[in-house]
Amino acid sequence: MPPALPPADLAQQLEAALALGGRGSTAAPEAALAACLAAMKLAAQLQRPLEHGRAAELRCLHLARLGRYTEAVAAAYEALPLLQGADQQTERCAVLRTQAMAASEANAFETALAAANELVRLARDRDASTALDAAIALAACFERMGDPWQAERVLSDGLRDHGPDASTPLNLSANNCLCVIGIGMLHLLLDSQADEAELQALLLHTRAAAERARELLAQLPSPAYEAPIMGNLAEVMLHQGELAGAGALLRQALALAQQQGLQAYAWRMRISLADWHLAQAEPEHALALALGVLEEMGAHGQQQTVIRARRSAYRACRALGRFEPALQHLEVAEREELRDLTRKMRAQSELFVSRAEAQQVQWQAEDARLEAQQQRQRAAEAAASAERDPLTGLGNRRHLERRCAELLPAAGREQRPLALAQLDIDHFKSINDRCGHATGDRVLTLLAQLLQDSMRASDVVVRQGGEEFVIVMPDTDLSAATDVCERLRERVATHPWAQLGGPDWQVTVSIGLAIAAPYELAALLETADAALYRAKRGGRNRLCA
Missing domain, CATH: 3.30.70.270 (Reverse transcriptase/Diguanylate cyclase domain)
Incomplete structure (x- = not known):
């Protein structure tokens, strides 16, 4: 039996594990996740509650980055009881945002909205970063529940009101999320043959968010964000007809996603490359990519990625004159879209989420922001009054x-x-x-x-x-x-x-x-x-x- 390690050695191992599993780590998500689990065990052994909570928060983050959304939600439930201290509220907010976004991806909308509303409540007593965190979480809920327009309004308002005072990582995340929402809206408008002016306006708005995210990435390099931000910008460029630049960025984003083990995102990039090949009049390449992704995903792919893959395969088969498989892919895509729409409508009905209630949540968030601002103003006035001579107005x-x-x-x-x-x-x-x-x-x-x-x-x-x-x-x-x-x-x-x-x-x-x-x-x-x-x-x- 090997001798027990002294506490000093365990503490060094804990620091190393937290560094490997940290947000800025260059390790692959799987390695970072393993490091977080090791850090949790070491922190529990050393009775270090702050490090234990921090490692638990990072574990949730890496599970979500790997696309293991159900596990991320469960991990968040385990992490939240570890983050009760006054000096752990930043990590608690991070867990709630991860839980809201992961639960939205996993169609667990009740959990997602509960986490988002808890963030809104916390924003009442905290800072601009918490308020922007809450806006990101709410936007993710609305977008996945089928209302990207409401999601866009919530997040745009959050960036306008809180972005200037929020942290750089949150501004990066918010702009990237705004870009994702814009791309989702774009696909909906393309399928519904929307007005060209509306499409162009949306493209400009989404491109601005993508460029802003890339600017922030240059200030704060983050391997986990590099592939999504580059891929999102490439998708917008593709729809704007900038094929050469879009193709190069898509390949770069795909290579990064595969290198970092971001499988779900790699599938999405391959579908975007299929769309790029279609724009280049190369339907054979597009079909091979779409079919390859569908085969690899099996029953584990996200519904939106499955729908996009089917539609890419449909367009490729139609361009090749293979009308029977084209019709089959189109029927499956429409069936999946109907299932997705039904699920979203049921979720909205069960949770009483409507535009009016969404607006009410926005009002609550705005009330919280105004109340916090008034509290800060009252505190500043009280501090100034304590240093002022009441008769002359001079200092005391x-x-x-x-x-x-x-x-x-x-x-x-x-x-x-x-x-x-x-x-x-x-x-x-x-x-x-x-x-x-x-x-x-x-x-x-x-x-x-x-x-x-x-x-x-x-x-x-x-x-x-x-x-x-x-x-x-x-x-x-x-x-x-x-x-x-x-x-x-x-x-x-x-x-x-x-x-x-x-x-x-x-x-x-x-x-x-x-x-x-x-x-x-x-x-x-x-x-x-x-x-x-x-x-x-x-x-x-x-x-x-």
């Missing part, structure tokens, strides 16, 4: 401490000058005694306005308490700070205060000035306070540094 001591915690270390690192001035109204108590506190408050508010008008936007002006104010001037040396404070003292002294207290009424200030270093708030305040005390003893209405 808390604001001074926060801003100096940012300014002082930065100035210290680069040895840049910084000045701090402490300002006090002379004989302020006599103003309150003679004219009342209302007049005293008016003096404070007017002085605050004078200070704000006299200082730069980069300066910090706060009311420290009572009649005392503090000014912080970044990138200001002693000479410049002295000039600023002298001008400020003179401006206060010459202000027409008589309108408040009579013809002989005057307000003046004394100012103490300190220059960094040291780059410490307490030391600067102590130095400025000592200088202010000297200004008061020296007769007031003066500056000391």
Whole structure:
């Protein structure tokens, strides 16, 4: 019996397994999936719940990428109880999106919608990435349930509202999903002989999503996305008549899909290549590809891929003059389409999914987004209010401490000058005694306005308490700070205060000035306070540094 490995070795194995099974791993999906299973066992053995949940989430992802959708749904049910912690909500959202999309592919629409709606609920308390995640999941549900137009609206709105603030991987996924939806709509319109203008508009919209996905792929290389994104772009180019570019991209996407073990996607690319051969007037090649895919898929192919393969075989046989097998392929395709339509209608009926209810889900998602935005705004307003003096509108001591915690270390690192001035109204108590506190408050508010008008936007002006104010001037040396404070003292002294207290009424200030270093708030305040005390003893209405 081999000796037991020490925990340190197990921890290293766990890290290696998570790296191999990670999103950015270059390993084939089967190898990545095996690594995730190994990581789950190691994390359980080491009692590492965070890594256990992360590995479980990645397992769901790789099962879905391999087209094993029923297994992915089951794996998601196993993963969700492992992802209950506050620091695991990102992974929980990822599992819910994978579950929604895999369940949609597996025709388990009740599960798909439940996962998507849970994502909508989570978006209420989280960020733009979660909201875009929810839009992707809902779009997948609607598209697979037979309403690609609703799916397109949900996802386009999600990208418009949340894309700018969401993560790059989610933007990539959303644009790729939008392209897939557009291609599905395109096949529906082609079969129904839709208006040419509508087809062209759809092609342009879908091409834009495909190009955007490819741009994002260049910023964030991902082997798992490379084949689908290139293949989707190639399909759009094929329908736009760009045959040379489409053919090259399709072959490249097919090679990547086969190399990565993405069998379901490789079948789809071979059908697209069959359509390319038909466009090139090469029906023999097209028929061989379509029949080969149908034989390999057997009973395991996705229904949409089976329908497309049958239709490609029908067009190829018709072009070759083989009318009897052409009719057989067409009849099977139409029978499969009718079965698919019946299944979607039954699912919509059972789950009460209608356009009105789909719109209601959109409204719920929008309400969640607006509520989250309002909560952030209220939190920001509360934070700002906590740092604001209610009488003058200037910052308070808390604001001074926060801003100096940012300014002082930065100035210290680069040895840049910084000045701090402490300002006090002379004989302020006599103003309150003679004219009342209302007049005293008016003096404070007017002085605050004078200070704000006299200082730069980069300066910090706060009311420290009572009649005392503090000014912080970044990138200001002693000479410049002295000039600023002298001008400020003179401006206060010459202000027409008589309108408040009579013809002989005057307000003046004394100012103490300190220059960094040291780059410490307490030391600067102590130095400025000592200088202010000297200004008061020296007769007031003066500056000391």
